[in-house]
Amino acid sequence: MSSNGFKDRVAIVAMGCTKFKDHWDKSADDLVVDAVEECISQTNGRIELKDVDAYWVGTQGSGMAGVTVSRPLHVSAPVTRIENYCATGSDSLRNAAYAVGSGAYDMVMAVGVEKLKDSPYSGLTAAWPPADGTRVDWTAPASFSLLAPAYAKKFGLDNETMRDVLTHIAWKSHQNGALNSRAQFRKGVSKETINRSPQIAGQLGVFDCSGVSDGSAAAIVVRAEDAYKYTDTPMFVKALSLVSGTGAGLRVSDYDFTSFPEVEASAIEAYRQAGVTNPRSEISFAEVHDCFTPTELVLMEDLGFSERGMAWRDVLDGLFDLGGALPINPDGGLKSFGHPIGASGLRMLFECWLQFSGNAGERQLENPSLGLTHNLGGQPGECVSFVSIVGNNLG
């Protein structure tokens, strides 16, 4: 099985991202228009909508087929609709990149959109095909809550320490979200409040779980050699990696619920493509899939930022805080934005875009060179993982 590197072949030259919130007054069509409008208009005339040769649109449940994008934008164009659990938005970018890199198109747009707030339900829902009724209908919090007791037991953390670690992760993300005008939740939350929040599943309280919101984001991809025609601050794609797993974790007796093999594999592949040998020191910042606080904890190890069994220590030491050596989710993460499934992956790239172009405001990091985005969909034991590495320089 081969996977040929793609490093510096394509670049993102424009991006747009709506606020993520309950957009009661906007449909999925409206949100697509808003994200794409921002994306196009910031090029100051260098790109018009008619210049886009093809589209990939990611949405889990807010639209079917390419008309999800071609109808609101009034274009007649090649459009593919993508769904890959919570890696949907990222995968639309991945496919857009391959479309440009293959030479089939010169300019491709990736869009992600989700309208979760038109549904009356608490938490995420999914429409499964007809079945025999025997599959446990895990809610997302229940399935991810399995990580916490397993991690604590394996690495010898007592309940109080585990709680402190999870609380720090939630606190840190909300501190960052408070600095972000696009976030759903824009206030810091005290650690006492987080500790006292009502329990949802296992050890997870309300503040351990990312919320539900609406949003959309868009990115324009061109060949790397054309990038500077469109922007002074292109973002070069160094690596794209996707692993969809075997599901063995829930069906075969050796998975121990303390890591995501799919994440580990997708990270190793991404680092190989990008030529990164020491992620902890070479990655400037990362946007990771913090659907739940124990997820973010485990991801630090699966992405190679922490030694196995040591991420909890790194969290408490503030390594991943905005002011730390490796800021994680500087924009506030899924915790502050909520998780409109089709849009989240592109929202992560949008933060990278702002950081590299010096437009991240109070969240601005000093001279970032490599950013990593990560999305995870499914549940511990059976999931899909995406990793991208982007940077502001060639080479």
Added chain:
Amino acid sequence: MTGILDITQYTPRGLMQLSQIASLLGTPSGRGARFVANFDEDTTTMSIEAIRMLDSDLVIGASALWMATTSPAYMVKSNATAVHAATQMRREVPSFDVGVSLRAAFGSMRAAHDSRGIAVMSDTWSGLPGGEDERLGADAAGAVVFGSDENSIAIIKHWRSSSVEVLERWKLPTEIDSQSWDDRFGTEALGAILNSLLESENISDKSIIAISSANPRSASLAAGLVGSARVVPNMEHGFSGVADTVLKLTAALEIAQPGDNILLVLISDGIELVMMEATECIKDWQEKHENRNKQRLAKHAVKYADFLSWRGRLSKQVPRRPEPQAPASPPSFRNSDWKFGLAAAKCIECGAVHAPPEHRCRGCGQVGNFDSLSLSRLRGTVVTFTIDKLAYTPAPPLVLVVVDFGNGARASFEVTDSDSSEISIGLEVELVFRRINTAAGVHNYFWKVRPIPNF
């Protein structure tokens, strides 16, 4: 000679103190408690529990299944076939629902006797809130195996019957609760026949009499007609419809000595009775029965509000979650060995066990060649678990576990009949067949786990 080879009784873990009814409704205070089936139990699942307690050889070798209940989970569709599937009886063994009246207790036993098969009796018995039927009722099941083995624990001597058309207790199919005429009427109406039938039985003071009736006055009358024979007392925790017959019979067999005569009487739309004689083998059965009773979980106190809610008499606010999806017929049918029999697929080439079955082997990659391996009698070990407070369940909290079976297979289940505090990583659990939910007019049946009681 045909006799009883084995007999079991199943009573739910739930016990509801009757004083709660008085507290809420101001009705006369009932004393004691009644058995209450869990929200995920019904007459089908309780029948399966009763049969799974029988010697498994007898179940595999049974030549027919007769299932009696006055509260079937389905009508038109057979419930006995679900029991047949979950207890893994052979395909060619006939299984029939014997419904829908209290007389079905004897209907199922006579048919099982004649066909040398299994009779299972199962009922959820209650009535309008604050009434006698609710207070004196119970949920339970029991199973009896008939055969001509020399290891019978009791040899059947004879049956006597008297069918009477009398409107004493009745229910329209569209109603939830049965109605009854004044107890005294029923007792009067059947008194003479009861008297004459009992007079012609050879009852001595060594006889043991077990009497079942939805009319307590009729039962008392019968008890008074048997001289100084021992009479099995009423069940402490309520009258369980057709199951009361098998519970009373079990109670009689518990105290029988070899050579004792046991007379089982059912007073319902007439009189049915069977006379049997306990054999030498009764002692072994009594020991086995005592061990089976020890395997019962500690009783769990049921709140009256939950009882009303589970029985559909009290609708409560539910969380904002989607309705469960009803199982679709084609996938349920093609997966019925898994769904009803908890049958995993074991690869013929490399032995890897798949739960649920898969088309391609995870061990060696071969496609389509698997043997069936039922997991329903195995013990599992909890790998990890969680308490889900977001999902809807009629009996919070919802506990979900991932379980390893020791043969490489792993699967996820809901936990039932347990306080969440009992669940821990490494806990041993057993499988139990339950109704997960009912949606869009379809019952969703599957297996759950519960902790194995330890002594």
